[in-house]
Amino acid sequence: MKVLVCVKQTFDTEAKIELKGGVISDAGINLIINPYDEVAVEGGIQLKEKGVATEVVVISAGSDKAMDAIRTALAMGADRGILVKQDTAADEYARAVALAAAIKAENPDLVLAGHVAADDGSSQVPTRIAEILGLPHVNVMTSVEIAGGKATCTCEADGGTAVIEVALPAVISSQVSWNEPRYPSMKGIMAAKKKPVATVDAVAVENKVKIVEFALPAAKTAGIKIEDEADVCAAKLADWMKNTVKVEVK
Numbered sequence: 717m718k719v720l721v722c723v724k725q726t727f728d729t730e731a732k733i734e735l736k737g738g739v740i741s742d743a744g745i746n747l748i749i750n751p752y753d754e755v756a757v758e759g760g761i762q763l764k765e766k767g768v769a770t771e772v773v774v775i776s777a778g779s780d781k782a783m784d785a786i787r788t789a790l791a792m793g794a795d796r797g798i799l800v801k802q803d804t805a806a807d808e809y810a811r812a813v814a815l816a817a818a819i820k821a822e823n824p825d826l827v828l829a830g831h832v833a834a835d836d837g838s839s840q841v842p843t844r845i846a847e848i849l850g851l852p853h854v855n856v857m858t859s860v861e862i863a864g865g866k867a868t869c870t871c872e873a874d875g876g877t878a879v880i881e882v883a884l885p886a887v888i889s890s891q892v893s894w895n896e897p898r899y900p901s902m903k904g905i906m907a908a909k910k911k912p913v914a915t916v917d918a919v920a921v922e923n924k925v926k927i928v929e930f931a932l933p934a935a936k937t938a939g940i941k942i943e944d945e946a947d948v949c950a951a952k953l954a955d956w957m958k959n960t961v962k963v964e965v966k
Contacts, residue, residue: 717763717768717769717770717825717826717862717884718769718770718771718773718822718823718824718825718826719760719763719764719769719771719772719773719824719825719826719827719828720772720773720774720775720819720822720824720826720827720828721753721756721757721759721760721772721773721774721775721789721794721827721828721829722753722756722774722775722776722815722819722827722828722829722841722842722845723749723750723753723754723756723757723774723775723776723785723786723789723829724749724750724753724776724777724778724785724830724833724835724841725747725748725749725750725776725778725781725782725784725785726747726748726749726750726833726834726835727742727745727746727747727748727834727835728745728746728747728748729748729751729834731745731746733932735930735931735932738928738929738930738931739929739930740930747781747784747785748785748788749785749788749789750830750833750834750835751830751834751892752829752830752831752832752833752834752890752891752892753829753830753833754789754830754897755830755890755891755892755894755895755897756828756829756830756889756890756894757772757774757789757792757794757828757897758792758894758895758896758897758898759828759860759890759894759895760772760794760828761792761793761794761898762895763826763862764793768862769826771795771796772793772794772795773794773795773796773797773798773822773824774786774789774790774794774796774797774798775797775798775799775800775815775818775819775822776797776798776799776800777799777800777802777806777811777814777815777918778799778800778801778802778804779801779802779803779804780799780801782799783797783799783913786798786799786913787908787909787913788900788908790904790907790908790911790913791900791901791904791905791907791908792897792898792900792904793898793904794911795911796911796912796913796914797911797912797913797914798818798822798913798914798915798916799913799914799915799916800814800815800818800916800917800918801915801916801917801918802814802918803918805923805927806918806923807923807924807925807926808836808838808840808841808844808925809840809844809921809923809924809925810918810921810922810923810924811841812840812841812844812845812848813844813848813919813921814918814919814921815841815845816844816845816848816849817918817919818916819845819849820849823885824885825884825885826862826867826884826885826886826888827842827845827846827851827885827886827887827888828888828889828890829841829842829845829887829888829889829890830889830890830892831855831856831857831889831890831891842855842887842889843855843887843889845887846886846887849887851885851886851887852882852883852886852887853886853887853888853889854867854869854871854880854882854886854887854888854889855871855889856871856872856889856890856891857869857870857871857888857889857890857891857894858870858871858872858877858890858891858893858894859894860888860894862884865883865884866881866882866883866884867881867882867884867886867888868880868881869881869882869888871891872891940956942956
């Protein structure tokens with residue numbers, strides 16, 4: 717069984733975001749695999765270790781920098797990679813179209829991905845890929861069992877869990893609680909340098925969404941501190957609530 721894992725390269729979640737001219741500055745920013753996708757990579761590798769999968773392929777759409785994310789996944793234990801060359805300004809629709817075309821050419825039995833990206837939080841690409849390819853899609857999966865050409869997934873649901881069974885091939889996007897990704901070993905890092913990574917051009921499509929400008933939230937203002945005798949503090953607090961912040965009293 718061939719497992720294909722979609723990975724996105726994102727800013728380090730510990731990085732301090734700075735804006736210049738209404739766009740995000742990447743100067744000095746460390747780029748990593750989206751943590752949710754890293755869980756999907758680990759899941760694919762574990763399926764191979766259990767003898768369920770025979771090959772784990774990682775695919776990423778983006779600039780040449782995304783090769784680093786692919787190599788990290790290969791160092792973890794994936795077998796080979798595919799870089800879909802695409803403008804980093806591509807929206808979720810354009811990214812999904814590009815990835816779906818490359819995935820169709822690979823004809824995998826299972827497509828894995830994190831259910832959301834840490835940078836944009838849109839949670840659209842896996843669902844769009846499934847729709848484009850006409851495949852069933854299961855979201856926020858926390859565990860999966862594969863047997864008899866079917867995947868039985870335990871997923872998060874409002875107020876509990878849901879167990880969903882789908883026929884393969886399918887697209888399954890995982891929650892971060894599925895597993896704990898391994899750190900690449902030195903042996904894995906060295907082996908990753910020799911593993912094949914194919915490069916293909918993205919399908920040319922127009923974005924459906926255009927980001928006009930980014931803006932940081934307003935800085936928090938200093939709090940109000942009232943120090944006095946208890947009865948005086950109570951009176952001052954009540955006055956502040958009524959006349960300054962204008963709390964509505966019903």
